Amino acid sequence: MYLYNLKLWNFRKYGSNGDLDLDKPDLDICFNKGLNLVIGENDSGKTGIIDAIKIVLKTSSYDWIRIVDNDFYKSSDELRIELKFRGLSEEEAKNFVEFLSREEFSDEFEPILNVIYRVYKKDGKILPSDVRAGSDKIGKVLPAEAREFLKVTYLKPLRDVQSELIPKRNSRLSQIFQGHEAFKGVDEHLLLKIYESFNKSIRLYFEGKDNNGKTLIPDQNGKILKNNIDKTIKGFFNKDSESIIDTTKAEIKKILESLELSLNGINNPGLGSLNRLFMASELIHLNKQDWTGLRLGLIEEIEAHLHPQVQLKVIKNLIKQKNTQLILTSHSPNLASKVPLENQIICRNNFAYALSSKFTNLDKRNYVFLEKFLDVTKSNLLFAKGLILVEGWSEELIIPVIADKIGYNLVDNEVSIINVGNLGFSNYYKIFSRKDNRKMGIHISVITDCDMPAYQEDINNSKKVYTKINNDIYKLNCQEAVIQKQNNYEEPAKLFIAKEWTLEWCLMKSIVIGETFRRITKNVHNKSNWTDFENQLAEKLLKKSLKKSEIAFRLATAIEKNDISINLNQLESDDTMKHIVEAIIYASK
Template identity: 60%
Template sequence: MYLSHLKLWNFRRYGSKGEIDLSEPDLSVDFKEGLNLLTGENDSGKTAIVDAIKTVLKTSSNDWIRLNEDDFYDDTNELRIELCIKGFVASEAKHFTEYLTTVFSEEDAVNELHLSFTASKSEGKIKSSDVRAGVGDGRILPADAREYLKATYLRPLRDARAELIPKRNSRLSQIFAEHRAFKDRDDHILLNIYKEFNEAIESYFDGKDSQGNPLTDDQYGKELKKSIDNTIGNFFETTKSTQLSTSSAQMRRILESLELSFSNSINPGLGSLNRLFMASELVHLSKEDWTGLRLGLIEEIEAHLHPQVQLKVIRSLLKLEKTQLILTTHSPNLASKVPLENQIICRNNSAFPMGHKYTNLTKAQYVFLDKFLDVTRSSMFFAKGLVLVEGWSEELLIPIIADRIGFNLVDNEVTVINVSNLGFENYFSVFSRKDGRSMGTNISVITDCDVRAYSEEIVNSNKEYTKVDDEQYKKECASAVIAIKEKYTDDVKAYVAEEWTLEWCLMKSEVLGELFVNTVKKVHLNGNWDDDKELQLAEKLYKKSLNKSEIAYQMVKTLTEDKKEMDISALRTDESMKHIYEAIKNACS
């Protein structure tokens, strides 16, 4: 069985004013069997989702979970959480026979367990309901059934060291106590070993070895006990004597005395201990004789792990069978390696599963993204705005242009994604939903109209370049711009260069034209750039010999150093470059 669905009303950031309407949850999100990765910017609601699940199911480590006023949305006085659990096999369903709901379809009949939890506050006091099972409010789910629903939870920035050392009620002892190696074993071999050890302790303080023979070289223990007995005799009757021993042989105490560590390793770091702790929790989730819910909730899975180790861990988790995991992360590194279909993007008080049932991505696009969605591009899952560009030139220039015209991309949480080609749709379709919901990400696509201002002809075995009629050129550019923009929707806006390419626009720019030409002359020393810059640029664009990325880098360097006070605000009305300004403005709005 697995957690299939979560609905929230007025829980944390997921809420609305007025009475709770059961037909309109403030959050409704599906989960997959296997691994689910919750991504999104800070304060997007990832932790709220995990905490809502914990509130209903509780945890195998018996964490103290209690609602407070901050759990209620805004100033509302009532909240509700609903969970749906599916995928039962017979050995699991037997624990909930009276509480299951059978859902019929044309193909099959499926058993579902619907759980609900409500809470209200009044005059500063919070009243929580019991967990109920069934459609609507159902019936109270008894404690013995709830034991089979507890989730395994690892908190963010977890103190793995404290969880692995001997102590009362240690997490390690809890995990081991539930394993068939120790559960309900009153005749366990360790109990006998512990009894023998305890008898050996008592014998030492009697001056004897474990066989009852006198110790010839160590009677200090006996001397210590005799001193205690003499003192005790002064307080009680002289016949009173003491006994020194360890605690009685109980499995719980034996397990609480265990420590899990690495062999031949001295003082391992937090990253290693964190992995060790996660491994022990997965042992708990993977118990072969367990017929309850196998659900792991791990917040900030990347905690204390460097990028390469993150990849090892996530690769291992993706291979797990019969175990459902719901993870939260701020790591683009992890987002780039987990298949997109296993991710849920949290933003704008909602959660968006990225499976094929929910997005307008094609199967081919899923394959493409799983292959080419690297760490840099995965940062789009955490951004409030996106600027998608064709290549390195735009990726280098746009951040400094944005900063100079009053739109700092970092402050506005906007990411520039270099798609390295014209395949913009492979990326922006991630945000296109089958249900038509907007994910609230402002997406700008910057591209060229790609209408050539010069023609190329071979004359006497030589290539010659002739300028196209200016009126014809502008007409073709205008038509190309309209055609390109028509391919995009209101959610994704295209900003098209009304000239041949970005470099052509830079050359003709009233604001950046001089800087561009001076930079090109330094990068490409040969050529008559002073007298006929258009012909020189056209020839290099045709031959694809223009070093675009180096030119862009040098321009950024000049704007950062020699011309750091240069005013480029006039780009807003620059006929050649205003599309760049408009694209940045849209992404930052």
């Protein structure tokens, strides 16, 4: 069985004004059977999702969890949480027989467990509530015995893994081991005999004897210590009184509480190693045999204490887990770049959006493409408030410095600029395009060129020559290209297209940047003949020999160092550059 769906009403930031409408949950999110990576910026609601689950189901480590005032949305007096479970085997279903219903999935009916938790406030006090389950909207009280089969494994953010792994009363390690078949329900265990033998050795040491009852030579210090204690005891009690010094009584629970988990060959392991060790022990608990309940692990900030390469190693192994459902939260683009997009959920705009094919307008080819090309840098788009998608390095270098000079710093506005490398904008912006047409609250600017050459290459006497196309024909070609490209784009992307050939052609003709662009281009290609700059630039563009990235870097540096005076009013009136300004402003809204 696995958690298939979570619905929330008036819980934390997932709420709405007015009466609670059961047909319109404030959050409705579906989970995958295996790994689920919940990502998003700070305060986007990731922890709210985790907390809603564990408040209802409770944890196997018996964390103290209860509803408090801050769990209610604004001034609401009622909140509701619904959890739907599917994929129940016969052994699992028998734990909830009277609470099950049936629903149709892919033309087949299967048993479903719907768990309901409603909490009310009256006169400022939070009223006690029961966890209920059933097919109707109220359900029946779910008994404690059944709830035991729904407890989850939970790892806190910035967890104190060192404290969790050391020997102590009710240590997490002892709880995990007690639930394992190696110790569960065992009255006579080999460890009890070993422990009793050890205990006997302790008692004999303080009597000055070895395990065979012979005198310990030369160590009689234990006996001397016990004799000193006995002298005092005889004075406090009577002359026949004496002490017994041994360890605690041999009980499996106490033995397990005395155990410590560490790494062989590593002294004083750091927090990163201990975190991995702790997660490994929790996975043992989730994968225990002969368990007919839920196997769900909740891990907040999976990247805690782990450097990037270790993060990848951990997530690679978690993806391989079978028969175990994991819901992880993360801020890490590193992890987002490696977890398949189908397994990710974005929290933003007071909602959560699953990125599986059931919900996005990405097709199978898009998913294959993104799994290959969505690297760490491009994964920033999953966390950004705005996006600017560009075709190449030149735009990626120049646009951020222009944005800064006109008062729209991309970092301050949490806008990511993504260089798609001429590999198709739709592969990226369709991540945010939903089958239910729900807006994800992100502005996506796509900056591209019309790609209509202003010159053409001809052969004259076996020699290549470059001739300017009639200006009216060139303008008409550009206009037609703009219209055709605009027809290829859809929500949520907004296209900002240059009305000229390429970015470099626009820079050359810019009334603001043109002079500096021409000077830098001549310096980069200092062996070329620049008598006719336009013709020479066209030739290099057609030959694909223009050193675009180097020119763009030098131009960006010049802008950044104020070698060019740029302001918003100047660029807005610059016909060749205003599309870039409009794209920056739109993405920064």
